[in-house]
Amino acid sequence: MNRRIIVDTGPLARVEGEGSLLIEMDGKRVVNVQLKIFEPPRYYEAFLRGRKVEEVVDMVPRICGICPVAYQISALNAIEGLFGVEVPSGAKTLRALLYLGEWIESHALHVFMLAAPDYFGVPDCFALYRREPELVKQALRLKQLGNRLMAVIGGREVHPVSLRIGGVHKLPHETSLKEVRANLKSSLEFAMKAVALISRLEAPHLARKVTYVALRSDDGYAFLDGDVMTSDGARITPSRFEEEFVERQVGYSNSLRSLTKDGRPYMVGPLARVNMNFDRLSPSAAEVAEKVGLAPMEDDPFKSMLARAVELVHACEETVRLIGEYDGNIRPHVPYEYKEGTGYGVSEAPRGVLYHRYEVDRKGQVLQAKIVPPTAQNQMRIEEDVRLLMPKVIRAGTDRVRRLSEMAVRNYDPCISCATHFLKVNIVRRLRGDDRARLQ
Amino acid sequence: MARPKLGVFKFSSCDGCQLSILDAEDELIALADLVEIRDFLEATSASKGGPYDISLVEGSISTPEEVERIMEVREESGMLVTIGSCATAGGLQALRNWGKLEEFKRAVYPDPRAIKSLEKALPVKEFVSVDYELRGCPISKEQLLQFFAAVLRGTRPRLPTNSVCMECKRKGNVCLLVAGRVPCLGPITMDGCGALCPTYGRGCYGCFGPSDDVNLSSYSRWLEKRGTDKTTLKLLVKGINSYAREFRGWIEADE
Numbered sequence: 001m002n003r004r005i006i007v008d009t010g011p012l013a014r015v016e017g018e019g020s021l022l023i024e025m026d027g028k029r030v031v032n033v034q035l036k037i038f039e040p041p042r043y044y045e046a047f048l049r050g051r052k053v054e055e056v057v058d059m060v061p062r063i064c065g066i067c068p069v070a071y072q073i074s075a076l077n078a079i080e081g082l083f084g085v086e087v088p089s090g091a092k093t094l095r096a097l098l099y100l101g102e103w104i105e106s107h108a109l110h111v112f113m114l115a116a117p118d119y120f121g122v123p124d125c126f127a128l129y130r131r132e133p134e135l136v137k138q139a140l141r142l143k144q145l146g147n148r149l150m151a152v153i154g155g156r157e158v159h160p161v162s163l164r165i166g167g168v169h170k171l172p173h174e175t176s177l178k179e180v181r182a183n184l185k186s187s188l189e190f191a192m193k194a195v196a197l198i199s200r201l202e203a204p205h206l207a208r209k210v211t212y213v214a215l216r217s218d219d220g221y222a223f224l225d226g227d228v229m230t231s232d233g234a235r236i237t238p239s240r241f242e243e244e245f246v247e248r249q250v251g252y253s254n255s256l257r258s259l260t261k262d263g264r265p266y267m268v269g270p271l272a273r274v275n276m277n278f279d280r281l282s283p284s285a286a287e288v289a290e291k292v293g294l295a296p297m298e299d300d301p302f303k304s305m306l307a308r309a310v311e312l313v314h315a316c317e318e319t320v321r322l323i324g325e326y327d328g329n330i331r332p333h334v335p336y337e338y339k340e341g342t343g344y345g346v347s348e349a350p351r352g353v354l355y356h357r358y359e360v361d362r363k364g365q366v367l368q369a370k371i372v373p374p375t376a377q378n379q380m381r382i383e384e385d386v387r388l389l390m391p392k393v394i395r396a397g398t399d400r401v402r403r404l405s406e407m408a409v410r411n412y413d414p415c416i417s418c419a420t421h422f423l424k425v426n427i428v429r430r431l432r433g434d435d436r437a438r439l440q
Numbered sequence: 441m442a443r444p445k446l447g448v449f450k451f452s453s454c455d456g457c458q459l460s461i462l463d464a465e466d467e468l469i470a471l472a473d474l475v476e477i478r479d480f481l482e483a484t485s486a487s488k489g490g491p492y493d494i495s496l497v498e499g500s501i502s503t504p505e506e507v508e509r510i511m512e513v514r515e516e517s518g519m520l521v522t523i524g525s526c527a528t529a530g531g532l533q534a535l536r537n538w539g540k541l542e543e544f545k546r547a548v549y550p551d552p553r554a555i556k557s558l559e560k561a562l563p564v565k566e567f568v569s570v571d572y573e574l575r576g577c578p579i580s581k582e583q584l585l586q587f588f589a590a591v592l593r594g595t596r597p598r599l600p601t602n603s604v605c606m607e608c609k610r611k612g613n614v615c616l617l618v619a620g621r622v623p624c625l626g627p628i629t630m631d632g633c634g635a636l637c638p639t640y641g642r643g644c645y646g647c648f649g650p651s652d653d654v655n656l657s658s659y660s661r662w663l664e665k666r667g668t669d670k671t672t673l674k675l676l677v678k679g680i681n682s683y684a685r686e687f688r689g690w691i692e693a694d695e
Contacts, residue, residue: 013485042533065456124484144465
């Protein structure tokens with residue numbers, strides 16, 4: 001047998017968390033693709049048991065420092081849904097703005113600092129700065145505005161403190177909000193130019209037919225809540241999530257991953273959302289998307305960075321609109337009563353659908369918790385993409401094969417910290433990267 | 441220190457403290473010139489290896505593999521700095537230390553046998569010596585930048601030593617404990633956040649860990665007289681920094 005390991009990336013750089021990619025070929029046939037996760041387990045679902053629902057809102061964001069608000073919102077949706085709390089609309093707007101701040105920060109981080117270096121052939125954003133100083137400066141400014149919005153509403157960028165069951169703890173200063181609005185307005189032009197720039201970057205192509213999954217609500221580009229919709233036509237309420245999507249253990253990789261109930265991998269995240277909610281993009285986002293030819297159903301995962309950049313435009317414009325409409329004369333929160341039962345919550349984290357389920361007793365204590373993050377759902381799809389890409393690129397040199405396969409992983413902006421409170425771990429690592437690429 | 445060699449390493453954690461480095465948008469490019477980034481997996485695919493003059497370590501030590509790796513990092517590093525509650529005190533995931541690992545594994549994983557975890561998730565200093573601790577969940581970006589400014593100037597970094605209460609008074613907040621009888625960890629928590637939660641009208645939940653000379657038994661008795669029972673305080677202390685020495689001792693004495 002002519003089996004050989006063609007790529008073993010070692011610890012993957014420019015992703016959140018600890019993972020590696022292994023590709024095994026037999027001649028021209030790909031026999032094995034493993035996205036290995038060696039991020040250690042942290043047992044969140046286990047130690048959440050016995051905690052009060054109020055504490056959950058401050059604990060779950062610690063699963064991921066890149067998307068803490070997503071964790072807070074999905075948890076709040078589940079708990080408030082169970083208790084039958086109707087959050088005042090002004091407080092809902094503040095939640096939406098906080099979440100949009102996280103989208104802007106996270107998307108700008110990924111597009112310009114984690115993914116862009118691949119396309120410019122440099123190792124990081126610092127080297128990119130030496131080549132394209134104006135681009136990196138503007139990108140950092142945009143990223144900073146996302147952070148600023150989070151700090152104005154949430155008190156700080158990472159693990160904000162303003163959210164609570166029933167609404168928000170405190171209202172932000174309106175002058176600070178208006179300042180963010182003015183600055184974002186002037187950054188919108190850069191965000192739109194960035195879409196055009198990214199569309200011109202040379203990227204591999206990989207047409208494939210897949211199932212996309214994203215939230216859908218009655219109005220707007222769904223992210224704060226909504227139903228779960230698949231590109232196969234299903235639309236379900238969050239409470240049916242675990243009927244529609246199942247977790248399975250796969251022998252070769254020893255890890256749990258999500259599949260549709262009939263056993264197919266699926267994709268969540270920016271590309272899924274743009275495909276499924278294209279009609280709901282903000283005017284400027286729709287305009288730039290059309291200009292660069294991004295339209296449903298886009299079936300190339302290498303268009304993910306472009307979709308993320310289009311969403312950046314959308315998030316900026318939506319923020320400008322919401323702050324413009326925000327009236328500070330509102331009730332920050334409403335009272336609530338504990339109710340026993342099970343609550344289900346979903347929202348669109350920057351990386352895709354994030355599902356939470358909590359079983360709560362009549363004293364407001366958590367009996368059981370279940371969290372399905374976007375990266376766990378994308379994991380199987382990532383491996384499938386790499387598998388499909390390999391035959392097309394295998395003739396290129398080792399370095400290029402490695403780089404392209406890493407890009408196929410980074411398309412999904414994987415957040416491995418998120419994924420590992422339940423993923424199986426597979427420990428293979430070295431401290432140094434010298435011996436990263438190995439040809440056997 | 442002239443252009444020190446920097447390494448940033450992640451162990452069991454959420455990435456939030458490393459992200460705080462990248463969140464210093466105004467200073468990031470300048471910082472990347474002032475130090476030589478040798479290793480920073482989240483930000484760069486150029487991995488140059490040790491030795492490092494300064495190593496920033498995020499995350500608690502929770503697997504056998506991590507024990508080996510933190511030893512390697514220590515060996516390669518002149519100055520080892522823990523960043524955040526996980527590295528400094530075990531973090532939120534150290535809550536599992538108060539339960540049974542096998543039961544926790546079964547609760548989360550269908551096949552618990554494949555999971556390799558240490559019996560406890562522990563602070564870095566349980567395994568190697570630590571030169572400085574930047575606390576917080578997450579760390580304060582300003583504190584991190586001041587830390588670099590001091591080290592680059594060759595002076596000793598100054599870190600907070602007083603409690604959240606001091607900062608809360610300076611801000612002119614009305615005391616939640618006294619006026620509102622809201623349970624608050626402010627009196628026993630190190631400052632670093634700028635009394636963020638009390639400013640938002642809610643009790644402190646202890647992101648920066650125990651302040652100096654904490655007397656939890658006394659605080660518990662004081663709270664009890666004002667309507668907050670010990671169970672409530674214990675739940676608060678059993679949070680982000682439950683495995684910090686001062687908190688751990690008090691919880692253990694009670695259990």
